[in-house]
Amino acid sequence: MKLDYIEHIGIAVKSIAESRGYYENVLGLECYAMEEVSDQKVRTAFFMVGQTKLELLEATSEDSPIAKFIEKKGEGIHHIAFAVASTDEALKEVADKGITLIDKSARKGAEKMNIGFLHPKSTGGVLTEFCCK
């Protein structure tokens, strides 16, 4: 297992329109892309900080995972995504070590990345994603 760097940090927000002002005007970051990922029922906005992206996540429907997260825990940090050489190989490697997966193999996420999630019950409450291009 080799984690190259932290590709992004996902942040659950009620409204990108309302939240982006903090990232742009207070933290001085630039929103370089927005994208809707329909199969995850989220709208995203991306900001770069060093080698890592901040990914704001807004629910596009009431049964979105982001809507459920906010209902349970409130707005805030949602997940960490690590860049790996191969998402499929990384998922297999941690599964072989007993980690419970949300995604048994890679699927397409925002920015056409190949992504896969580990279940937070196996990772000390940290929703964890592997991703590669």
Add this chain to the structure above:
Amino acid sequence: MKLDYIEHIGIAVKSIAESRGYYENVLGLECYAMEEVSDQKVRTAFFMVGQTKLELLEATSEDSPIAKFIEKKGEGIHHIAFAVASTDEALKEVADKGITLIDKSARKGAEKMNIGFLHPKSTGGVLTEFCCK
């Protein structure tokens, strides 16, 4: 305001002894330092991923902010820390823009960093830290 990079991500754990195995044996990271920060009532363990550290945080007393966080939200991601040129100047700049601060000026944190926290009620639920050497 210029955020240089994400210096670290703080992760609240009940026990570093119990949690480190996941970071070391599953994610393949190396714990390069451990430190107790007595005025914050935490014990820390550091792992490097790219330019960012993962900082495991374990409470050293029942009234530690980490113990309270885990009681309320469970184990998981606790805060994001951005590297800035001057923590004091960055705190002043965001306060002038209406952000509520936890620390009005920099104090010493782990690794002798000059740190200061913004209140999550001003930052969309994301406990946010500025830090510099």
